[in-house]
Amino acid sequence: MIANLWASAGTFQRCTAEKVSFVVLNQMDLALTVLAFHLGLFEMNPIMRYVVTIPVLVVVMKSAIPLLIAWIVPGRLLLPANILLCLVVSWNLKELLFLLV
Numbered sequence: 001m002i003a004n005l006w007a008s009a010g011t012f013q014r015c016t017a018e019k020v021s022f023v024v025l026n027q028m029d030l031a032l033t034v035l036a037f038h039l040g041l042f043e044m045n046p047i048m049r050y051v052v053t054i055p056v057l058v059v060v061m062k063s064a065i066p067l068l069i070a071w072i073v074p075g076r077l078l079l080p081a082n083i084l085l086c087l088v089v090s091w092n093l094k095e096l097l098f099l100l101v
Contacts, residue, residue: 015075022078025085026066030058032092039099 043049
């Protein structure tokens with residue numbers, strides 16, 4: 001059973017939907033963050049507040065690291081992270097919509 005769980009680690013051939021959704025949700029979060037900065041808002045997360053001052057770090061934190069995580073971690077273990085990312089993206093959309101309306 002454990003071997004079956006780890007069979008999707010190190011590849012995108014198994015659990016592709018979970019892995020791709022993890023990367024796409026991170027990219028959606030990045031796009032919404034950039035849009036929020038463009039509209040004059042600021043980052044509330046103190047760690048990311050520092051990171052967004054250096055554009056190269058933003059790309060690494062929101063593109064390269066999620067891709068590496070999706071490659072290494074088994075797909076089933078990404079499900080809780082995907083749920084959390086869905087909540088984060090939904091929250092960001094809600095806040096941006098309230099700002100624009």
